[in-house]
Amino acid sequence: MKVRFQLNNEKRSLDVEPNDVLFDVLRDKIGLKSPKCGCDRGDCGACSILLNGKSVRSCLVLAAEIEGANIVTVEGIGQTDLSPVQKAFLDKNAFQCGYCAPGMIIAATELLEHNKHPNAHEVREALSGNLCRCTGYTPIIEAVCQARGRKS
Amino acid sequence: MTSKKQDELKYVGKSVSRIDEMDKVSGAARYADDLEFGPNLLFAEIVESTQAHALIKSIDTSAAEKEEGVVRVFTGKDFPGLRFGLYMQDRYVFAQNRVRFVGEQVAAVVARCPKAAKRAAALVKVEYEPLPAVLNQMNALNSDCNLVHEKLGEYSHVPWFFPKAGTNIAHWRKVRKGDISNAFQEADFILEDTYNVPRYAHCAIEPHVATALFDHAGRITVWASSQSPYTQRHLFAECLAPLGITHKDVRVIAPYVGGGFGGKAGVTMEILAVVLATKLKGMPVKVRWSREQEFYNTYQRLGVVAKVKMGVKSDGTIVALDHKIHWDAGAYVEYGANVVNAAGLSASGPYNIPHISIDSMCIYTNLPPGGAYRGFGYSECLFGIESHIDRIARHLKIDPVEMRRKNAIRTGDILPYGSHMNPSGLVECIDKVAAEIEWGKKEMSKDPTKFIGKGFALFWKAPAMPPNASSSAFLKFNEDASMNILVSAMEIGQGFLTAMAQIAAEVLQVPPHKIRVETPDTDRNPYEWQTVASHITWGTGNAVRRAALDAKQQILEQVARVHHYLADDMYLDNEMVKCKQEPAFALPLKNFVITGLAMEDGTYRGGPIIGRGTFMPEFSSALSDPETSQGGHPNVHYTVGAAALTLEVDKETGKMRVLKAVEALDAGKVINPDMAKGQLVGGLLQGLATVLYEDMRYNESGKLLNPNFTDYKIPTCKDVPLEIVPILVEVPQPDGPFGARGIGEHTMLPAAPMIANAVHDAVGVRIVSMPVTAEKVALAILQSEANHTARGAHS
Numbered sequence: 006m007k008v009r010f011q012l013n014n015e016k017r018s019l020d021v022e023p024n025d026v027l028f029d030v031l032r033d034k035i036g037l038k039s040p041k042c043g044c045d046r047g048d049c050g051a052c053s054i055l056l057n058g059k060s061v062r063s064c065l066v067l068a069a070e071i072e073g074a075n076i077v078t079v080e081g082i083g084q085t086d087l088s089p090v091q092k093a094f095l096d097k098n099a100f101q102c103g104y105c106a107p108g109m110i111i112a113a114t115e116l117l118e119h120n121k122h123p124n125a126h127e128v129r130e131a132l133s134g135n136l137c138r139c140t141g142y143t144p145i146i147e148a149v150c151q152a153r154g155r156k157s
Numbered sequence: 158m159t160s161k162k163q164d165e166l167k168y169v170g171k172s173v174s175r176i177d178e179m180d181k182v183s184g185a186a187r188y189a190d191d192l193e194f195g196p197n198l199l200f201a202e203i204v205e206s207t208q209a210h211a212l213i214k215s216i217d218t219s220a221a222e223k224e225e226g227v228v229r230v231f232t233g234k235d236f237p238g239l240r241f242g243l244y245m246q247d248r249y250v251f252a253q254n255r256v257r258f259v260g261e262q263v264a265a266v267v268a269r270c271p272k273a274a275k276r277a278a279a280l281v282k283v284e285y286e287p288l289p290a291v292l293n294q295m296n297a298l299n300s301d302c303n304l305v306h307e308k309l310g311e312y313s314h315v316p317w318f319f320p321k322a323g324t325n326i327a328h329w330r331k332v333r334k335g336d337i338s339n340a341f342q343e344a345d346f347i348l349e350d351t352y353n354v355p356r357y358a359h360c361a362i363e364p365h366v367a368t369a370l371f372d373h374a375g376r377i378t379v380w381a382s383s384q385s386p387y388t389q390r391h392l393f394a395e396c397l398a399p400l401g402i403t404h405k406d407v408r409v410i411a412p413y414v415g416g417g418f419g420g421k422a423g424v425t426m427e428i429l430a431v432v433l434a435t436k437l438k439g440m441p442v443k444v445r446w447s448r449e450q451e452f453y454n455t456y457q458r459l460g461v462v463a464k465v466k467m468g469v470k471s472d473g474t475i476v477a478l479d480h481k482i483h484w485d486a487g488a489y490v491e492y493g494a495n496v497v498n499a500a501g502l503s504a505s506g507p508y509n510i511p512h513i514s515i516d517s518m519c520i521y522t523n524l525p526p527g528g529a530y531r532g533f534g535y536s537e538c539l540f541g542i543e544s545h546i547d548r549i550a551r552h553l554k555i556d557p558v559e560m561r562r563k564n565a566i567r568t569g570d571i572l573p574y575g576s577h578m579n580p581s582g583l584v585e586c587i588d589k590v591a592a593e594i595e596w597g598k599k600e601m602s603k604d605p606t607k608f609i610g611k612g613f614a615l616f617w618k619a620p621a622m623p624p625n626a627s628s629s630a631f632l633k634f635n636e637d638a639s640m641n642i643l644v645s646a647m648e649i650g651q652g653f654l655t656a657m658a659q660i661a662a663e664v665l666q667v668p669p670h671k672i673r674v675e676t677p678d679t680d681r682n683p684y685e686w687q688t689v690a691s692h693i694t695w696g697t698g699n700a701v702r703r704a705a706l707d708a709k710q711q712i713l714e715q716v717a718r719v720h721h722y723l724a725d726d727m728y729l730d731n732e733m734v735k736c737k738q739e740p741a742f743a744l745p746l747k748n749f750v751i752t753g754l755a756m757e758d759g760t761y762r763g764g765p766i767i768g769r770g771t772f773m774p775e776f777s778s779a780l781s782d783p784e785t786s787q788g789g790h791p792n793v794h795y796t797v798g799a800a801a802l803t804l805e806v807d808k809e810t811g812k813m814r815v816l817k818a819v820e821a822l823d824a825g826k827v828i829n830p831d832m833a834k835g836q837l838v839g840g841l842l843q844g845l846a847t848v849l850y851e852d853m854r855y856n857e858s859g860k861l862l863n864p865n866f867t868d869y870k871i872p873t874c875k876d877v878p879l880e881i882v883p884i885l886v887e888v889p890q891p892d893g894p895f896g897a898r899g900i901g902e903h904t905m906l907p908a909a910p911m912i913a914n915a916v917h918d919a920v921g922v923r924i925v926s927m928p929v930t931a932e933k934v935a936l937a938i939l940q941s942e943a944n945h946t947a948r949g950a951h952s
Binding site: 032036037038039041042043044045046048049051078079080083087091094095098100101102103104105106107110128129130132133134135136137138139140141142143144145146 | 174175177178179180181182183184186187188190191193359360361362363364413414415416417418447448648649650651652831832835838839840841842843865866867871872873874875877881
C-alpha cells in the first residue's frame with residue numbers, strides 16, 4: 006500500500022506492507038539511521054521521532070498509520086543549524102555513548118515545544134520514558150534546563 | 158626561552174569538548190546496526206534451548222527449510238566440536254549434543270529478511286532429554302551434584318587458572334598472606350556473616366549486533382559492536398584455523414559502540430555471525446540480539462555468596478580476614494573465570510591487613526554464562542567487606558570512617574599477594590568525602606515516618622589484565638597539520654577519543670579539535686588488547702603519548718637537518734616549531750609535515766610525519782604460588798576512592814530516596830575534568846541501580862523471568878539522587894600518561910554497601926543480600942520490631 010507523508014520538511018510517498026513498522030521503514034527503506042533500536046517494545050525511547058509534533062516510539066507505530074502525517078527525526082531537527090536542545094547537549098556533555106541521544110533530543114524538543122519554561126521536575130517527568138545507561142541523566146536534565154526559553 | 162612554564166599543561170587537565178560531539182547530537186554517529194550491506198544481506202535468527210540442562214535427542218529443521226525466504230538452517234552438527242573462549246576454551250559455538258542453560262544457541266535459520274528468519278526459527282523442532290540442572294553455586298559444590306562439564310580437565314586455559322577436574326569448580330584462586338590459623342586468636346572481636354549478591358545485566362541501550370562476510374577470495378570481515386576488536390579477531394582466527402584462515406585474513410571493524418560496560422568485551426554472539434558466514438560465501442550475515450537475548454545470552458554479572466570472617470583489635474585495627482567467595486559463573490566460564498581470579502586477588506578491600514585467607518571459587522551452574530561487567534567482581538566483594546567494617550565499628554563503638562582511615566591501605570603497603578601498593582590518595586579521598594557529607598552530623602526529617610541515615614564506603618580496583626596486555630598507536634599528520642590517530646581501543650561513551658586527542662595535543666601543541674581519533678579497524682589500526690579494565694586512559698594513553706613523542710622527534714630532526722638548530726634548542730608551540738636561541742624563528746607545522754622542507758636548489762628534505770607508540774607493562778607477572786598467590790605481580794596498580802551518601806528511609810514502606818551522594822576518586826591526573834565527572838555521576842547511578850532496583854530473577858527451571866525493561870528496572874530520570882558531588886583527587890601514577898590512571902569502573906563500586914550502611918544508620922536494620930529493596934527494608938523493620946516486642950514480653 007502507498008502512504009504519503011511529510012518527512013523532515015520533504016514530501017514523500019512510499020509503498021509499505023500492512024505489517025511494516027515505522028521504525029524499520031525509516032531506517033531500512035528511507036535510510037534515516039538516527040532512530041535506534043533498544044528494546045523493540047516501547048520501553049526505552051531510543052527510536053523516538055516526532056509524529057505530528059508528538060514524541061512517539063517509532064517501533065510501536067505501523068507505517069500504514071502515517072498517511073498525511075508530519076514526521077521529524079533528529080536529522081531533520083539539525084538540518085541547517087543545531088537546535089537549542091542540540092547545542093545544550095553539546096555544552097553539558099549530555100551524552101556518552103550517544104545511542105540514546107537522538108531519542109532524548111526528540112523528547113526534549115517536544116517538551117520545549119509545549120512548555121517553554123519547564124522546571125526540573127517537569128523535565129524529569131518528560132524524559133522519564135527515555136532510558137540512558139551512561140550519563141546518570143544529570144547532564145541531560147541540565148542541558149534541557151539550559152535550552153529552555155531559547156528560540157531556535 | 159619558552160613563554161610558558163615547563164609544567165603548565167595547555168590541553169591535558171582541561172574540559173575540552175568531546176571530539177565525537179557533533180556525530181552524536183546530529184544523528185550522524187553510525188553504530189554497527191546502522192551500516193548498510195546492500196541487497197545481498199542475510200539475517201540469522203537463533204533457535205535457543207528451552208532447557209537448563211538436557212541432551213539434544215533430535216532436531217527437525219525440515220519445516221523451517223521449506224519456509225519462503227529461508228536460505229539455510231544450521232545446527233551444531235554443521236560445526237562439530239567448535240569451541241571458543243578468552244581465558245578458558247569451554248564454550249561451544251553451537252550446542253553439540255547437550256545444552257547447559259536456557260537460551261543457549263542450538264540452531265540458526267538464515268533468511269533473506271528478518272521476518273522470514275523469525276517465522277522459520279519457530280518451526281525448528283528440538284527434542285530434549287532433560288538432565289538434572291544445578292541453579293545455585295552452593296549446590297554445585299555438593300559432592301553428589303551432577304557435573305556441568307565432565308571434560309573440564311581437557312579444556313585449554315591460561316596458566317594462572319586452576320580448574321578442579323571432576324568437580325564444578327572451574328577455577329579456584331587462593332590467596333594466603335601472613336598466618337591466618339593463629340591470627341584470629343589475636344583478635345578481640347570476630348564477626349562472621351554471609352552476603353548474597355544476585356546476577357545483574359549490563360543493559361547497554363544498544364543491543365549486540367554483528368555482521369560477517371566471508372568473501373569469495375577467502376577473507377572474513379566482521380562489523381561488530383565491540384569493546385575488543387583485536388581479541389575478537391584473534392579468537393575468530395583461532396576458531397577458523399581449520400579452514401586455513403589466518404589472522405591477516407580476518408578483519409574486524411568496530412564503529413561507535415552504544416554502551417559496553419563489559420558486555421561487549423571478549424566474544425559472545427559475534428562468533429555466530431562469523432561461523433554462519435563461513436558457510437555462505439559472498440553473502441554478509443547479520444545477527445542482531447533482541448533485548449530479551451541481550452539479557453539471557455550475553456555475559457551477565459556473576460552472582461555471589463560471600464562468607465566474611467574478620468578479626469579486629471578493640472581499637473579497630475583489622476588483624477585477620479577469611480573471605481570465601483562462591484561465584485555463580487554459569488554454564489561457561491571462559492571470560493567469567495577471570496572475574497573470579499581478579500576479584501579474589503583483591504578481596505581484602507583497600508585495607509592493610511596482615512593475615513589474609515581468600516578463596517575465590519568459580520563454580521559452574523546451569524544458568525547463562527557470567528562475564529565482565531563494569532567493576533569486574535569488586536562491587537560484589539565490597540558489599541560484604543564494607544558492610545562488615547561498618548558493623549564491626551559500631552560494635553566497637555568506633556566511628557566507621559575513623560576505622561576505615563585507620564586501616565586504609567597506603568602507598569607502599571604490602572598487598573594480599575605480596576607486592577607493594579602504588580601511590581594512593583585514599584586518605585585524602587576519605588577526608589574530602591567525610592567533610593562534604595558532613596559525616597557525624599545527624600539529620601532529621603520533618604516527616605515523622607521518615608528517617609535519615611548516612612552510609613560510607615571505600616573502594617579500590619586494579620585493571621584485570623594479562624601481564625602482556627598491550628596497546629599501540631599510529632599518528633599521521635595531514636597537510637594542514639591536523640592529524641589522524643589510529644588506535645584500537647574503543648569509544649564506548651567514556652570519552653576515550655577526546656582523551657587521546659588531548660594527550661597528543663599536549664605533546665605536539667596542536668589543538669585537540671585538529672585531531673581525529675579513529676575507531677578500530679584491525680586492517681588499519683594497530684594492536685590493542687581490549688577496551689576493558691579501566692586501563693585504556695593509562696595503557697593506550699601511554700601508547701598515544703609515545704606516538705606523539707615519536708612524531709615530535711621526527712619533526713625536530715627534520716627541521717634540524719635544514720635549519721641547523723640543535724633539536725634540543727627547539728620546541729613546539731601553537732602549531733609551530735620555535736627555537737629558544739632564535740626568537741624570530743616560527744615554522745608552521747603545516748609547511749612541512751607532509752611536504753617536507755624546501756631547499757634552495759628545489760629539492761626537499763623530510764616528508765610525511767608518522768609517529769608510532771606502543772606500551773606494555775613489562776613489570777607485570779601472573780605467575781605465583783597457586784596455594785598462596787605469593788610471588789607474582791598480577792596487578793599493575795589500583796585506583797582508589799571513597800564515597801558516602803545521605804539516605805531518607807520511610808519506616809512504614811521501606812521506600813528510600815538518596816538525598817545526597819558524594820564520591821571521591823584518585824584519578825592520578827585528570828585528563829578531562831568534565832568527562833571524568835560524567836563517568837563518576839553515570840557510574841554512581843549504575844551502582845545505585847544494582848542495590849536499589851535491579852535483580853535478575855530465575856524460575857525453578859532456570860529460565861530468566863525478567864528479560865526486559867518492564868520487569869528489570871533500570872533507573873530513569875526520576876531516580877537520580879537529588880545532589881551528587883564528584884570529587885577528583887590527583888596523586889600521580891608514575892607510569893601513567895601525565896600521571897593518569899583509569900576511573901571508569903570504580904565509580905559504581907561503593908554504591909551497594911553505602912546504601913546498606915545508610916539503611917542501618919537510618920532505621921537500625923542490616924540487609925545482607927542485594928538488592929536492598931523497599932520490600933526487604935520494610936520487612937526487616939517489621940521483624941526487628943517483632944523481635945523487640947518479643948524480648949519485651951520475655952523480660
